[in-house]
Amino acid sequence: MTQGSMIRIASGQGFWGDLLTAPVDQVRNGPIDFLMLDYLAEVTMSILQKQRSRDPSQGYARDFVPLMGEILPDCAERGIRVIANAGGVNLEACRDAVLAEARKAGLAGRVRIGVVVGDDILDRLPELIARGHELRNLDTGEPLETVLDRVQSANAYIGARPIVQALERGATVVITGRSTDTALTYAPMIYAFGWPEDAYDKLAAGVVAGHINECGAQASGGNTLADWESVPDLANVGFPIIEAYPDGTFYVTKHPGTGGRINRATVTEQLLYELGDPREYITPDVIADFTTIRLEDAGPDRVRVHGVRGRAPTDKLKVSISYHAGYKAVGTLVYGWPDPVKKAQAADRILRQRLDRLGLRFDEIRTEFVGWNATHGPLAGPPPPDLSEVELRVAVRSTDRAAVERFTREIAPLVLTGPPTVTGFAGGRPRVQDIVAFWPALIDRREIEPFLRVEVTEA
Amino acid sequence: MNPNTGDAAPRTVRLIELAHGRSGDKGDTVNVGVIARRPEYYPLLEQLLTVERVREHFAGMITGDVERFELPNLYALNFLLHGALDGGGTVSLMTDAQGKTFSTAMLRMELTVPAGVLEALESGQ
Numbered sequence: 001m002t003q004g005s006m007i008r009i010a011s012g013q014g015f016w017g018d019l020l021t022a023p024v025d026q027v028r029n030g031p032i033d034f035l036m037l038d039y040l041a042e043v044t045m046s047i048l049q050k051q052r053s054r055d056p057s058q059g060y061a062r063d064f065v066p067l068m069g070e071i072l073p074d075c076a077e078r079g080i081r082v083i084a085n086a087g088g089v090n091l092e093a094c095r096d097a098v099l100a101e102a103r104k105a106g107l108a109g110r111v112r113i114g115v116v117v118g119d120d121i122l123d124r125l126p127e128l129i130a131r132g133h134e135l136r137n138l139d140t141g142e143p144l145e146t147v148l149d150r151v152q153s154a155n156a157y158i159g160a161r162p163i164v165q166a167l168e169r170g171a172t173v174v175i176t177g178r179s180t181d182t183a184l185t186y187a188p189m190i191y192a193f194g195w196p197e198d199a200y201d202k203l204a205a206g207v208v209a210g211h212i213n214e215c216g217a218q219a220s221g222g223n224t225l226a227d228w229e230s231v232p233d234l235a236n237v238g239f240p241i242i243e244a245y246p247d248g249t250f251y252v253t254k255h256p257g258t259g260g261r262i263n264r265a266t267v268t269e270q271l272l273y274e275l276g277d278p279r280e281y282i283t284p285d286v287i288a289d290f291t292t293i294r295l296e297d298a299g300p301d302r303v304r305v306h307g308v309r310g311r312a313p314t315d316k317l318k319v320s321i322s323y324h325a326g327y328k329a330v331g332t333l334v335y336g337w338p339d340p341v342k343k344a345q346a347a348d349r350i351l352r353q354r355l356d357r358l359g360l361r362f363d364e365i366r367t368e369f370v371g372w373n374a375t376h377g378p379l380a381g382p383p384p385p386d387l388s389e390v391e392l393r394v395a396v397r398s399t400d401r402a403a404v405e406r407f408t409r410e411i412a413p414l415v416l417t418g419p420p421t422v423t424g425f426a427g428g429r430p431r432v433q434d435i436v437a438f439w440p441a442l443i444d445r446r447e448i449e450p451f452l453r454v455e456v457t458e459a
Numbered sequence: 460m461n462p463n464t465g466d467a468a469p470r471t472v473r474l475i476e477l478a479h480g481r482s483g484d485k486g487d488t489v490n491v492g493v494i495a496r497r498p499e500y501y502p503l504l505e506q507l508l509t510v511e512r513v514r515e516h517f518a519g520m521i522t523g524d525v526e527r528f529e530l531p532n533l534y535a536l537n538f539l540l541h542g543a544l545d546g547g548g549t550v551s552l553m554t555d556a557q558g559k560t561f562s563t564a565m566l567r568m569e570l571t572v573p574a575g576v577l578e579a580l581e582s583g584q
Contacts, residue, residue, distance in 0.1 A: 043549055139486050225562060226479040226496070265479065265494070268533050272492025274483035275537050278528050291530050325550060366545065366552040375560040378519045379567060395552035438548045440486065 204310025233259025
């Protein structure tokens with residue numbers, strides 16, 4: 001890395017379960033300085049919390065460990081640093097597993113792992129509530145107390161500063177818990193360029209870069225609606241790389257020879273993904289104004305981004321809480337020609353009559369006809385004439401597990417006791433799923449930031 | 460031209476001819492970004508895609524209100540459709556609980572464009 005000039009921050013994973021080869025390709029197919037890996041979605045924390053309660057050595061993104069084993073030799077050789085929110089709710093276990101991989105790869109003394117601890121506030125909830133923090137649901141306004149006995153995880157979204165600290169202390173791999181997705185990309189910029197805390201325009205540019213990187217190939221031709229058929233070689237899609245400059249200007253690009261596409265259209269689509277009020281993109285470090293972004297095509301698979309403005313953050317941090325909210329199950333059957341929709345509708349009526357007769361109570365029963373109107377509802381219009389088949393999809397939700405379980409036994413009987421030409425039941429009985437709901441709230445940042453701790457350990 | 464009157468008739472176009480986009484979820488809210496395929500189309504989108512028009516388009520699909528934000532710098536509009544996802548997240552029973560297909564649900568909207576407007580835009584007048 002050339003200190004103070006340009007740095008390259010590569011995106012290697014847009015979610016836990018993303019293309020496994022992507023981070024390896026980012027490291028091997030061309031020059032990069034930092035590799036960011038985003039593993040956490042809103043409900044991931046609750047899954048990890050559950051894994052940890054069953055086995056105290058678990059509770060982090062397990063895929064991260066073998067990946068590190070594979071790429072750490074290259075990273076050590078070329079000075080590439082990795083930043084990942086893979087630590088979930090068990091940062092120490094994640095760190096120890098990666099340390100073991102590093103030693104196994106003969107990298108003892110050449111890998112330093114930094115962890116950022118303190119975002120997990122599950123154990124602190126009763127005390128916080130007792131001191132008057134109601135953690136009201138941002139959508140419904142209800143205080144957390146109403147679901148406290150069912151809470152499964154609680155994490156504050158933390159910003160880039162602790163990651164920067166870890167880098168300053170020589171960490172070559174930084175593992176965080178619930179840091180914001182965007183911080184994984186702009187922490188290296190703060191570190192490399194020495195941006196002060198009030199360099200809001202530059203930090204806002206970093207946030208925009210982070211928003212582009214955080215969903216992986218969704219910025220480089222994947223899931224692109226604009227002229228999707230002409231996007232080349234998605235089988236070999238190149239994930240985005242940010243080339244960042246000290247003044248906040250950056251370029252979005254990808255390694256030469258990879259598939260996909262980066263231009264104004266693909267980057268704009270990603271900029272609008274999951275966007276709220278564009279003037280108020282709130283992060284722990286800055287509020288970015290997306291209406292100030294300037295985009296220009298700057299060559300093949302290359303977009304220049306500049307002009308971004310930002311302002312001071314608020315005194316609150318977002319908290320992501322998950323809680324158990326009942327049970328659900330989804331049953332499906334496929335009805336064939338002729339009149340598949342009519343048959344599926346008849347089957348749905350029969351099923352509902354039987355559920356009713358059994359006296360089962362559900363909070364909701366939802367019926368969709370996949371192949372006709374499941375995604376676009378009334379906009380789909382009447383069923384197309386001569387449709388070959390449609391999938392009947394009935395889903396139920398209840399706080400009563402027994403009711404949902406009974407529902408799962410009412411799908412298969414429709415095959416011999418309902419409308420004809422029905423198939424697609426080979427998958428067996430539907431599975432009862434736990435519903436883990438998301439509870440967004442805000443908390444005073446002074447309740448979180450003093451508790452954040454950075455630890456750096458050498459392999 | 461309308462052969463009967465000699466006047467240029469207004470043209471009906473689908474929004475997908477004028478724009479592309481992307482949608483995503485935040486709780487029970489869907490955001491739909493609508494991006495002009497050509498910068499010249501943006502003023503037309505701003506004029507035609509009113510909150511009222513979008514609310515009417517999604518009638519029966521959403522239970523809450525519609526908000527609109529303008530991003531003229533990106534030739535784009537961002538809509539928030541509240542109450543669109545049956546509770547959202549893992550609570551939702553919808554196939555599309557993440558609202559991924561609301562982008563094209565928006566883009567199948569039919570718009571009546573005044574006579575000659577598109578042609579004028581395209582020829583740069």
